[in-house]
Amino acid sequence: MNEYDSNRIFDLAKKINYQKTESIGEADCYVLNTCHIREKATEKVYHDIGRVKKEFKNRKKPIVVVTGCVAQAEGEVLLKKEKYIDAVIGPQSYHKFNNTLIKLEKNTKKINFTEFDVADKFDNLNIIKNSDSNISTFITIQEGCDKFCKFCVVPYTRGPEYSRPVKEILEECRVVVGNGAREITLLGQNVNAYNFEGKKLSNLIYEISKINELKRIRYTTSHPVDFSQDLINIYNQTEKLMPLIHLPVQSGSNKVLRNMNRKHTIEEYLNLVDILKKINSSIKFSSDFIIGYPGETDKDFKDTLNLLKKVQFINSYSFIFSPRPGTPAFKMSQIDHNTSKKRLLIFQKTAEEIKIKYRKSLFGKKLRVLFENRSGKSNQFFGRDEHSNSVIAESDFNLKGEIKNVQIINGNHNTLFGEVNSKIGQNNHAA
Secondary structure, three states: OHHHHHHHHHHHHHOOOOOOOOOHHHOOEEEEEEOOOOOOHHHHHHHHHHHHHHHOOOOOOOEEEEEEHHHHHHHHHHHHHOOOOOEEEOOOOHHHHHHHHHHHHOOOOOEEEOOOOHHHHHHHHOOOOOOOOOOEEEEEOEEOOOOOOOOOOHHHHOOOOEEOOHHHHHHHHHHHHHHOOOEEEEEOOOHHHOEEOOEEHHHHHHHHOOOOOOOEEEEEOOOHHHOOHHHHHHHHOOOOEOOEEEOOOEOOOHHHHHHHOOOOOHHHHHHHHHHHHHHOOOOEEEEEEEEOOOOOOHHHHHHHHHHHHHHOOOEEEEEEOOOOOOOHHHHOOOOOHHHHHHHHHHHHHHHHHHHHHHHHOOOOOEEEEEEEEEEOEEEEEEEEOOOOOEEEEEOOOOOOOOEEEEEEEEEOOOOEEEEEOOOOOOOOOOO
């Protein structure tokens, strides 16, 4: 979502004649778009600002704007502690970005925009076309969360759940497809809670799938509680919806899930996994895990490890619990860090073994790959298969934007390598 937000901030800035530069030293304005999910996010802001200070030590200072969730959570503190920052803009106030720059160009005093005004934000952003021309692109359809998991800062930095109007989303989808997009990932902090005037995520996916030039649809991130039957059914109704579901579970222990206020049990989670696999046998799962949550015992950790093995997640994102200021879990008694670290290493070792086994099972198979761009060498192209595995293949022809059958030869930790099948499916662009 930060990548999407950053692109939209740039779309705004272009309207007042700003251009993107890859060199800090050329910048008239430096924007640091932040995330507050992980620890030390604020320290990273000060570190990055320090780099800018050093770059402009003997030159005119650029306008420095901190945007995103750190700005939302700690805006006043940032402005007081770091005088080099000119403005902080929260994620629901991006539409005020241009007015902020114009005021700062006139040496106006420091500015803090951190209101929750998400509807007004998108009303303003809708006026400006999305210029993203990537083959695979992101579109935010929902923001905020009402679940209030005890560890999560999102309800406090992104606010309550808000769903954009269907008409606006469809128009933005048509724009990016017109720019060249062939795959769209629909974004939301709780994306499957999308609900605009009775239209749910399943309805939205079905409407988006009607865009002819669009080949693939994905969405992230889901909450198990909001995985309704209509969303399950959509996996049998359009082939454009890719069969990889990112479904964060966080822990394999019911006790820990209760302590987290996750609102679901492991039994309910596994039942959902089984139902989805039955409706579409090609569906696979990735997930998020928090290791060392307050109160986690050896048994709780073993339950999490057992869940990992049972579901065989093809990707697992795991972290030691990171207490976020302002959340209920911040005040909870922390377990020993060394214990958490040992558990994380065991978990990640097991997750890696599962991933390696899965990836090796793909050797010799034909995968449908959407190629996104060239990869280093002029005749090498990078793409992803239906389960978002990275694939590189050689071709004398430009494969960008094409879906091809690729025979997988081998692979490493991050990437599969294959050959484009010259006889099968060369002109078949269906997902």
